[in-house]
Amino acid sequence: MNDDRPSRFDTLAIHAGQHPDPTTGDAIPAIHVTSTYAQDGIGGLRGGYEYSRGGNPTRTALEEQLAAIEGGAHGVSFASGLAAEDALLRAVLAPGDHVLVPNDVYGGTHRLVRTIHGRAGVEHTTVDTSDLDSVRAAIRPGSKMLWVETPSNPLMKISDIPALAGLAREHGLLLVVDNTFASPALQRPLDLGADVVVHSTTKYLGGHSDVVGGAVVVANGGDELAEQVRYVQFAAGAVSSPFDAFLTTRGIKTLAVRMQRHSESAQTLAERLADHPAVARVLYPGLPDHPGHKVAAHQMSRFGGMISLDLAGGERAARTFAESTRVFLLAESLGGVESLVNYPSEMTHASVRGTEAEVPPSIVRLSVGLEDIADLTEDVDQALAHTLR
């Protein structure tokens, strides 16, 4: 995007990285389905592209867009969210280094840190990142990275990004924020002091449940780190395909309007369920009695489309609810236009059963989609009624 073009979020999301084709004028950049590039003599690269694992124009367009919407200097795109996280961990941590991760982090992230990087000699401590004193107490010599997920998956805990950024600076830690749940349309961690943002772009950024992808976005001043992440992207090779990059770019263009509607519908549902006899607790940061509400109101422009319910009838009720919805599809993942219900302890978070990151069996997680809110409330009401029978 030209420097003199407007740079507000909704505009950037549509235009950043989208350069009309110089010969045809295509408003939408082509999907470059090539693995390799003709050279004008040995090493004579046109546009710097040599081989698609190292670079592809469709991926470049997405990476520019990712950096722009997060307010970062560098976007690096991957084949999945976990591939992005893995590349960042490899780029930063050496054997003997220590990373702090939330005690309710996404199960796959916990597994990645615990098993793959644990076997490579990286040490970790799980900690409640919504409690600053606990984080401070868990920092030790050798701590290099503080990982935060806010809102967290699936317990919807809120961590104070500016306060954690201060703590990270004080102790020389790299602050990484997984911004998958909020998306940059609602929360911009780099503006709040984080060093790096990671995403499962599979979720809200793609937005249509038709692509798996991930991203690392590095803040201004992080050129060396970005270089290291790019090196892992190239050398280990978990790149996004041109089709996947295109779909993600297309999703991002409507992110702002989607997040507005996701948030409005989730707020309506959460308020409605707060007093429901079948629900012990509604975990949604938009409710004034949520423990993280004030912090969320400070660092998020809206509260997002994810709600978790702790059901009064415990595990049996949670299972019944998850298997009784008609509009909410029982499926893993989140952030698409269609509403999904998930039973974390046996689905998305099965890999952390028996660990300190285990999710209580009474929890169900809702990804509130873009369907008519009346259909969504009726569906949740009838599924809750089943749990009371």
Ligand SMILES: Cc1ncc(COP(=O)(O)O)c(C=O)c1O
């Ligand atoms: C918060 C969060 N981070 C990371 C991931 C991993 O992303 P992916 O499934 O694209 O590898 C997920 C997946 O559910 C997630 O919910």
